[in-house]
Amino acid sequence: MTTVLALAPAASHTKAGHPESFQRMKALTAALEQSGLLADLSFLQPEPATVEQLRRVHTVDLIEFVRHKSNLGGGLLDQGDTYATGETYNLALMAAGACTGVVDQIMTGVADNGFALIRPPGHHAETDRVSGFCIFNNAAAAARQAQVVHGVKRVAIIDYDVHHGNGTQDIFFEDDSVLFASVHLFAPYFYPGIGGMYEIGTGRGRGFTFNVPLPPYVGDIGYRRVFDELIGPRLERFEPEFLIVSAGFDAHWQDPLAMAGLSLRGYADITRKLLNYADRFCNGRILFVLEGGYQHDVLSHGVLNVFHALLGHDIILDPLGPMMQSEHDISDLIKRLEKHYLLK
Numbered sequence: 595m596t597t598v599l600a601l602a603p604a605a606s607h608t609k610a611g612h613p614e615s616f617q618r619m620k621a622l623t624a625a626l627e628q629s630g631l632l633a634d635l636s637f638l639q640p641e642p643a644t645v646e647q648l649r650r651v652h653t654v655d656l657i658e659f660v661r662h663k664s665n666l667g668g669g670l671l672d673q674g675d676t677y678a679t680g681e682t683y684n685l686a687l688m689a690a691g692a693c694t695g696v697v698d699q700i701m702t703g704v705a706d707n708g709f710a711l712i713r714p715p716g717h718h719a720e721t722d723r724v725s726g727f728c729i730f731n732n733a734a735a736a737a738r739q740a741q742v743v744h745g746v747k748r749v750a751i752i753d754y755d756v757h758h759g760n761g762t763q764d765i766f767f768e769d770d771s772v773l774f775a776s777v778h779l780f781a782p783y784f785y786p787g788i789g790g791m792y793e794i795g796t797g798r799g800r801g802f803t804f805n806v807p808l809p810p811y812v813g814d815i816g817y818r819r820v821f822d823e824l825i826g827p828r829l830e831r832f833e834p835e836f837l838i839v840s841a842g843f844d845a846h847w848q849d850p851l852a853m854a855g856l857s858l859r860g861y862a863d864i865t866r867k868l869l870n871y872a873d874r875f876c877n878g879r880i881l882f883v884l885e886g887g888y889q890h891d892v893l894s895h896g897v898l899n900v901f902h903a904l905l906g907h908d909i910i911l912d913p914l915g916p917m918m919q920s921e922h923d924i925s926d927l928i929k930r931l932e933k934h935y936l937l938k
């Protein structure tokens with residue numbers, strides 16, 4: 595088994611005091627070095643994505659806006675907290691290019707699977723708008739690379755970052771060749787405020803956006819049920835040829851920005867389920883793309899656990915344990931979603 599790691603840490607896309615800073619990647623790479631895992635991985639030196647690759651998922655105006663802001667030295671890019679530095683444009687191209695590069699390696703048989711550890715993250719970046727610390731949509735660019743360059747017909751993007759992947763949803767909302775499934779916390783005032791179960795796509799894309807909006811504190815059992823009872827059956831019907839995972843580690847109970855209640859063991863469980871689905875439907879072709887995760891211990895251990903799973907190791911690290919409070923039962927929500935998406 596060859597597992598490829600593409601690293602695009604974006605050291606000079608960083609802002610003091612901002613949760614999405616280079617400090618995340620410093621913690622992560624230190625943990626990887628200490629883990630001994632690097633000896634088992636192959637490495638891809640990323641190349642920046644081309645404008646042509648980005649044009650498959652973004653408007654020229656958006657790409658030019660980011661380039662222009664970067665050339666001026668950076669600043670805030672939206673009303674929220676999405677920032678740029680003078681280097682951001684080039685570094686965001688590198689993040690997207692790392693993802694398309696891993697797709698190339700998997701599709702040409704150089705690697706079996708891979709993980710792009712990249713910043714800035716991407717899943718909030720819409721067709722024509724940056725948002726939520728995201729500049730360019732890395733996972734979306736990877737999906738289009740598989741389709742346009744390698745002739746893949748159906749790609750599934752599964753997003754388990756605790757925030758709804760509004761950007762990826764926006765890009766593929768009218769598309770029936772990319773199934774987008776997002777499992778996220780859906781609560782009043784919680785970013786980005788969309789991702790309800792009635793957002794299912796439009797036109798040809800109707801039924802190819804699959805939102806699983808969770809209440810707070812669902813925890814390991816609820817998440818496991820979502821992947822067994824909802825995601826699995828939907829993938830089975832879609833029959834993807836390539837699986838992309840928008841891997842955010844902010845659904846962990848210790849994350850400072852959210853309260854989804856997942857443990858590291860719970861994350862590892864759903865990772866293994868996704869690998870099983872990739873084996874069943876996609877010949878094992880699966881790419882993990884880093885999104886959020888702001889508690890550095892969680893982020894580091896979460897990523898190490900994904901590598902153990904990708905390499906077929908029977909190892910799960912969970913020094914932090916499960917959340918203290920009881921888990922929210924989601925039986926009723928699962929029934930409603932099964933009915934709504936005609937899974938039964």
Ligand SMILES: [Zn+2]
Nearest residue numbers: 755757842886
């Ligand atoms: Zn997030």
